[in-house]
Amino acid sequence: MAGMTVIVRTIARLLFPFTFLFGAYIVLHGHLTPGGGFPGGVIIAASVVMLILAYGIERAQKRVSFLHAEVLESVGGLVIVVLGLFGLLLGITFLQNVFPLGELGQLFSAGNLPLLYLGVGIKVAAGILLIFYAMLFAFRGGEE
Amino acid sequence: MDFNYTIAMLLVALGLYCLLLKRNLIKLIIGLAVLTDGIHLLLISLGYRTGGIAAIVSGEMFSDLPGFAARAVDPVPQALVLTSIVINICIVAFALSLTIYAYRHYGTLDPSKLRRLKE
Amino acid sequence: MIPHAPILAIVLPLFAAFLMPVVGILARRRGIKRAREWFAIAAVLAELVIVMSMLPVVWGGQVLVYQLGGWSPPWGINLAIDGLNLLVAMIVSGISALVVIYSFVYMGRDHGLDQYYTLFLLILAGMMGVTLTGDIFNLYVFFEIMCISSYALVAFRRNWQSIEASIKYLIVGSLGTSFILLGIALLYGMVGSLNIAHLAQKLPLEPTSAIIVPLALFVTGFGIKIAMVPLHMWQPDAYQAAPSAVAALFSGATATVGIYAMVRVVYTLFGVFAIGIMLAALGLVTMVLGAFMALTQRDLKRLLAYSCISQIGYILLGLGLGTSLGIQGGLFHLFNNAIYKTMLFMIVGAIIYRVGTSNMDQLGGLWKNMPVTATLFGVGALAISGVPPFNGFASKWMIYVAGIEAGQAVFTIIALIMSALTLAYFLKAFNSIFLGQRPKHLSDVKETPLPMMFPIMLLAVLCIVFGVLPQLGIDIVRPAQEALMNSGGYIGAVLGGA
Numbered sequence: 001m002a003g004m005t006v007i008v009r010t011i012a013r014l015l016f017p018f019t020f021l022f023g024a025y026i027v028l029h030g031h032l033t034p035g036g037g038f039p040g041g042v043i044i045a046a047s048v049v050m051l052i053l054a055y056g057i058e059r060a061q062k063r064v065s066f067l068h069a070e071v072l073e074s075v076g077g078l079v080i081v082v083l084g085l086f087g088l089l090l091g092i093t094f095l096q097n098v099f100p101l102g103e104l105g106q107l108f109s110a111g112n113l114p115l116l117y118l119g120v121g122i123k124v125a126a127g128i129l130l131i132f133y134a135m136l137f138a139f140r141g142g143e144e
Numbered sequence: 145m146d147f148n149y150t151i152a153m154l155l156v157a158l159g160l161y162c163l164l165l166k167r168n169l170i171k172l173i174i175g176l177a178v179l180t181d182g183i184h185l186l187l188i189s190l191g192y193r194t195g196g197i198a199a200i201v202s203g204e205m206f207s208d209l210p211g212f213a214a215r216a217v218d219p220v221p222q223a224l225v226l227t228s229i230v231i232n233i234c235i236v237a238f239a240l241s242l243t244i245y246a247y248r249h250y251g252t253l254d255p256s257k258l259r260r261l262k263e
Numbered sequence: 264m265i266p267h268a269p270i271l272a273i274v275l276p277l278f279a280a281f282l283m284p285v286v287g288i289l290a291r292r293r294g295i296k297r298a299r300e301w302f303a304i305a306a307v308l309a310e311l312v313i314v315m316s317m318l319p320v321v322w323g324g325q326v327l328v329y330q331l332g333g334w335s336p337p338w339g340i341n342l343a344i345d346g347l348n349l350l351v352a353m354i355v356s357g358i359s360a361l362v363v364i365y366s367f368v369y370m371g372r373d374h375g376l377d378q379y380y381t382l383f384l385l386i387l388a389g390m391m392g393v394t395l396t397g398d399i400f401n402l403y404v405f406f407e408i409m410c411i412s413s414y415a416l417v418a419f420r421r422n423w424q425s426i427e428a429s430i431k432y433l434i435v436g437s438l439g440t441s442f443i444l445l446g447i448a449l450l451y452g453m454v455g456s457l458n459i460a461h462l463a464q465k466l467p468l469e470p471t472s473a474i475i476v477p478l479a480l481f482v483t484g485f486g487i488k489i490a491m492v493p494l495h496m497w498q499p500d501a502y503q504a505a506p507s508a509v510a511a512l513f514s515g516a517t518a519t520v521g522i523y524a525m526v527r528v529v530y531t532l533f534g535v536f537a538i539g540i541m542l543a544a545l546g547l548v549t550m551v552l553g554a555f556m557a558l559t560q561r562d563l564k565r566l567l568a569y570s571c572i573s574q575i576g577y578i579l580l581g582l583g584l585g586t587s588l589g590i591q592g593g594l595f596h597l598f599n600n601a602i603y604k605t606m607l608f609m610i611v612g613a614i615i616y617r618v619g620t621s622n623m624d625q626l627g628g629l630w631k632n633m634p635v636t637a638t639l640f641g642v643g644a645l646a647i648s649g650v651p652p653f654n655g656f657a658s659k660w661m662i663y664v665a666g667i668e669a670g671q672a673v674f675t676i677i678a679l680i681m682s683a684l685t686l687a688y689f690l691k692a693f694n695s696i697f698l699g700q701r702p703k704h705l706s707d708v709k710e711t712p713l714p715m716m717f718p719i720m721l722l723a724v725l726c727i728v729f730g731v732l733p734q735l736g737i738d739i740v741r742p743a744q745e746a747l748m749n750s751g752g753y754i755g756a757v758l759g760g761a
Binding site: 156163220221227234249259260 | 415422424428429430434437441447
Binding site for chain 2: 032033034038128131134135138139
């Protein structure tokens with residue numbers, strides 16, 4: 001995939017920070033407003049996919065390679081499991097909310113919920129990106 | 145509300161029709177997605193309440209708890225649908241990847257031609 | 264019991280699965296050989312220890328209830344483990360441990376083993392989740408994890424066979440899981456709860472005409488997963504195209520989990536023993552069709568796949584009879600089937616590993632090259648046909664007797680004939696693989712490597728032990744049978760005073 005015309009590239013480059021920021025906003029406010037890790041992660045992945053479509057896979061791979069995405073996906077999953085185990089170690093049950101709850105409606109509140117959403121967001125963003133990469137590789141002929 | 149249930153079941157029937165009668169892998173996958181979306185619509189409609197409010201914890205909720213409970217929509221089906229959507233994304237993505245490979249091996253998207261294993 | 268054992272049994276394989284890509288990358292960077300294999304073996308053995316540690320508590324007659332996040336049922340998600348759950352968990356973790364050990368050598372020639380072990384641990388997490396959870400939506404989610412991992416495992420080698428099989432499996436399988444989701448949606452609309460015990464308590468109050476639809480949806484959905492006969496079309500393809508280690512896992516563990524889910528939903532949730540006779544009839548059809556189709560196969564793996572369908576029929580027959588002896592026989596057969604079916608698939612894998620084909624027309628006279636393997640195959644074949652000194656006989660005998668006691672002598676007669684047919688096609692298979700003319704190019708085939716032989720031998724020993732001492736096996740399945748018949752105890756234990 002060689003990428004698209006200058007117009008598309010420019011607009012994709014301009015839009016990318018805003019899309020990414022919006023995704024991050026949705027992830028971080030998951031415990032306060034509708035949305036959360038999954039929709040936010042998808043938006044973040046979509047922003048990167050947009051860049052890949054505009055610039056072509058070769059340039060995108062220099063920034064976020066297949067390996068990075070794979071590691072990030074594992075990290076996202078591990079964050080969730082480790083938070084769950086924290087509940088086990090410090091509290092009584094798995095995934096118990098053992099962190100201070102804070103004040104209702106604040107960004108840093110609700111104990112482990114924002115952290116969980118962060119884990120989910122990382123995992124989903126990396127996962128969707130991995131799916132996209134895998135399909136591209138499948139099209140181009142099986143190189144890993 | 146009956147309208148919602150009717151549409152949901154129509155979607156399920158449409159998906160089943162696609163799965164049974166279409167001769168193209170991509171269309172089969174679309175049928176699968178439509179079928180699942182019908183079920184999602186059914187689930188969401190189960191928890192919906194006309195003029196209901198979102199079930200999000202806020203300051204006003206604690207001041208009038210019974211009133212909030214009487215007006216809020218049921219959040220459980222929404223959680224179920226979100227989970228199910230995630231699962232569905234995985235299935236569709238995986239099915240499409242398999243379709244790419246199948247096209248490469250067989251040169252066709254017709255599922256009735258994918259029967260070399262039986263021979 | 265290890266503290267928090269129920270949740271650890273689900274989280275441990277999940278954790279290991281997420282860690283596996285990292286382990287793979289580190290092992291490649293540092294040049295550590297076989298790190299992934301040892302890591303997977305360690306994880307699965309730890310899993311086995313965790314499951315076994317729950318054994319004394321549950322066999323003491325207690326139902327283990329574990330609340331997630333401290334939310335009490337019916338509001339929160341809870342794990343509930345009675346004798347039935349534990350029996351299935353034991354089978355699943357035991358078979359998975361043996362298959363991982365087997366994969367050490369068998370999968371050694373493949374590329375992309377990171378993905379293989381990740382998927383393996385994910386499917387294990389899914390199976391454990393289905394087995395241990397007490398919440399029906401949670402069951403659906405774990406069932407989907409299990410299904411998606413199994414589609415991917417079938418397609419693992421990405422050659423035309425596996426892609427074709429995987430597509431068929433995926434489309435039919437997702438249709439089945441969609442039916443399960445629809446059933447859950449209808450139940451939630453009716454009762455407004457997702458907890459299995461709570462649903463079981465409330466559902467008898469609903470009109471029968473309303474609960475018959477979700478029941479049909481559940482039976483269809485789980486029936487697809489266990490390849491019950493009108494819904495079995497995907498299964499021979501999937502088992503033939505999947506690597507043998509994967510097929511061994513499917514036939515031993517995944518099918519067991521499917522039957523567990525079906526039985527739990529049909530008996531505990533709906534509590535309708537009336538449709539038992541329908542299950543028994545479906546089992547009978549499954550048994551007959553599987554046996555006849557197996558008779559005509561030329562590929563050993565496909566033959567085993569059809570024989571798997573046939574054995575599932577026996578289990579459904581025993582469980583569907585609904586008497587305590589029938590259920591005991593069905594569960595005992597479930598246990599035995601997991602043992603010898605896994606073993607037979609492993610032996611086929613060993614033959615493929617050494618010879619490169621499982622087509623019986625191209626094999627022959629391997630007795631001289633692989634005497635131990637041939638003997639073990641003989642043990643498995645005799646066990647599956649229900650010949651006396653092996654374990655298949657004990658459980659089949661219980662099902663026959665239960666059939667006569669329940670007044671269904673016709674069922675027993677058909678089951679007996681099918682048993683003879685099973686012996687016939689396994690003798691045919693044995694004859695064409697190990698006896699007869701040996702093609703010239705097979706003269707320097709070697710015996711199965713030792714690490715692959717070890718799990719096969721262990722399973723063969725189990726076949727003989729449970730055949731000679733059937734009482735031992737009956738003691739293992741009795742808590743499960745008692746738990747299944749006593750759904751009131753399950754409901755009481757989960758809901759407690761609530």
